[in-house]
Amino acid sequence: MAAFILGKMLGVEGVLLLIPAGVSFVYGERSGFSFIIVSAVLFLIFLVFGRKVPENKTIYGKEGLIIVGFAWVLWSLFGAFPFLISGCIPNYLDAFFETVSGFTTTGSTILIDIEVLPKGMLFWRGLTHWIGGMGVLVFVMMLTSLDDENSMHLMRAEIPGPVAGKLVPKARSSAKILYSMYFVLTAAQVVFLLLGGMNFYDALVHAFSVAGTGGFSSKNASISHYDSAYIDGVVTVFMILFGVNFNLYFLLRLKEWKIVLKNEELRVYLGIVLGSIAMIVINILSIYGNILHAFRYASFQVASVITTTGFYTANFELWPQFSKMILLGLMMIGSCAGSTGGGMKVARFLILMKSIKQEIRQMLHPKSVTIVRINGKKVSREIVNNVYIYFICYILILMISVLLVSINNFDFMTTFSAVISTLSNVGPGFVQVGPMENFNNFSWLSKIVLCFDMLVGRLEIFPYLLLVSPDLWRRRF
Numbered sequence: 001m002a003a004f005i006l007g008k009m010l011g012v013e014g015v016l017l018l019i020p021a022g023v024s025f026v027y028g029e030r031s032g033f034s035f036i037i038v039s040a041v042l043f044l045i046f047l048v049f050g051r052k053v054p055e056n057k058t059i060y061g062k063e064g065l066i067i068v069g070f071a072w073v074l075w076s077l078f079g080a081f082p083f084l085i086s087g088c089i090p091n092y093l094d095a096f097f098e099t100v101s102g103f104t105t106t107g108s109t110i111l112i113d114i115e116v117l118p119k120g121m122l123f124w125r126g127l128t129h130w131i132g133g134m135g136v137l138v139f140v141m142m143l144t145s146l147d148d149e150n151s152m153h154l155m156r157a158e159i160p161g162p163v164a165g166k167l168v169p170k171a172r173s174s175a176k177i178l179y180s181m182y183f184v185l186t187a188a189q190v191v192f193l194l195l196g197g198m199n200f201y202d203a204l205v206h207a208f209s210v211a212g213t214g215g216f217s218s219k220n221a222s223i224s225h226y227d228s229a230y231i232d233g234v235v236t237v238f239m240i241l242f243g244v245n246f247n248l249y250f251l252l253r254l255k256e257w258k259i260v261l262k263n264e265e266l267r268v269y270l271g272i273v274l275g276s277i278a279m280i281v282i283n284i285l286s287i288y289g290n291i292l293h294a295f296r297y298a299s300f301q302v303a304s305v306i307t308t309t310g311f312y313t314a315n316f317e318l319w320p321q322f323s324k325m326i327l328l329g330l331m332m333i334g335s336c337a338g339s340t341g342g343g344m345k346v347a348r349f350l351i352l353m354k355s356i357k358q359e360i361r362q363m364l365h366p367k368s369v370t371i372v373r374i375n376g377k378k379v380s381r382e383i384v385n386n387v388y389i390y391f392i393c394y395i396l397i398l399m400i401s402v403l404l405v406s407i408n409n410f411d412f413m414t415t416f417s418a419v420i421s422t423l424s425n426v427g428p429g430f431v432q433v434g435p436m437e438n439f440n441n442f443s444w445l446s447k448i449v450l451c452f453d454m455l456v457g458r459l460e461i462f463p464y465l466l467l468v469s470p471d472l473w474r475r476r477f
Contacts, residue, residue: 007049014042024120031118034085069463076100102128104458107215107310107427110440125216126208133212133340186211196231213341215310215427224313236303243307243335269346276302280323306330308342310427312435342425405446422453
């Protein structure tokens with residue numbers, strides 16, 4: 001069953017590769033043939049593994065995690081070949097890094113000059129963000145007819161956040177609802193960018209990146225290339241919107257306004273955004289000399305970092321240390337659970353803070369019964385424990401990754417921020433991986449470690465911890 005799902009998934013990727021191939025041919029680029037070649041190979045794999053449904057169609061939670069873990073690696077492995085075959089990125093590890101960064105919506109790049117790439121390749125980079133934002137398997141579930149019960153195991157393994165559930169009774173229907181809202185928001189952003197003077201191609205590429213909260217741009221200078229307060233404002237608003245839990249948009253469709261407005265995670269998320277903007281505006285006011293300019297650049301950078309999009313309109317490397325530390329903290333926090341953003345998620349930090357408060361109360365009043373509540377509902381002990389374990393694993397992976405990447409002998413801030421940026425799927429970091437720099441100078445070992453961090457960060461650790469567990473491979477699952 002795992003081979004069947006993975007085969008079908010690779011067949012879907014083969015069809016998707018025909019889209020950038022078409023873009024390449026529209027612009028008269030020979031690089032379009034590289035997409036056709038990889039698409040043909042993936043179609044053959046689909047014919048071998050993805051056509052015949054196995055007799056035993058049952059999968060459980062463990063298999064769901066394993067399938068999702070392999071799915072993202074396989075999509076990245078094959079998605080890298082067009083870059084290699086076309087010669088746009090002659091080193092396969094670099095091409096793999098770029099593709100992993102795309103699908104995981106990280107936005108870190110090894111490319112020095114983005115604008116020399118063919119239009120089809122830039123479109124493929126942006127499209128990887130759009131697909132990866134909502135989830136590779138969720139996308140496949142929407143298009144195919146996977147068994148509904150099995151699909152839910154895949155959805156739970158892939159949707160970010162401490163809790164994942166159905167919007168409606170059928171998982172496939174949930175996937176369609178998610179993507180319908182995703183498509184509407186993306187299309188709306190394209191229209192607003194067109195009104196700001198962007199051409200249709202650039203508007204589409206940037207909308208893909210914002211929707212997936214990824215950050216790949218078709219311009220070397222990212223959004224700052226346009227130097228437009230209107231475009232900055234549009235992108236800022238949509239980045240914040242895509243950082244919101246998509247379940248809340250579904251509730252808005254049902255006109256459940258009160259439930260949305262009372263949502264604790266949403267209020268904390270917006271509070272962090274507004275608070276961070278206010279502190280940074282005060283801190284950088286002397287640099288820009290005008291509160292409107294300071295607000296414009298502070299709000300964009302805050303929205304970009306907390307939603308882990310990674311676009312930039314200012315070189316925040318030149319900002320005071322206080323502002324940079326705020327941005328570093330936002331990298332770790334990330335956006336809401338159930339959004340397209342990365343990071344540890346606001347919901348987890350909310351549960352952690354409430355758990356600490358609960359423990360303090362328990363110490364002060366040993367006989368009292370205290371429980372953690374979110375939105376007025378009790379949070380089960382199992383979910384609280386999962387948050388603790390996730391946090392511990394996040395810190396351990398962060399420490400080990402920093403240790404391995406430090407072999408490059410870069411300064412501490414470069415090394416630390418590179419790991420934080422990839423583990424939280426942000427994109428740029430500080431110093432040598434700042435907004436004006438890239439990851440090209442890292443060694444092959446560091447690039448592999450950072451690729452692992454991007455995948456672990458996007459799938460929230462547990463699928464890949466399961467894959468490297470010796471117990472898994474001692475027996476058949």
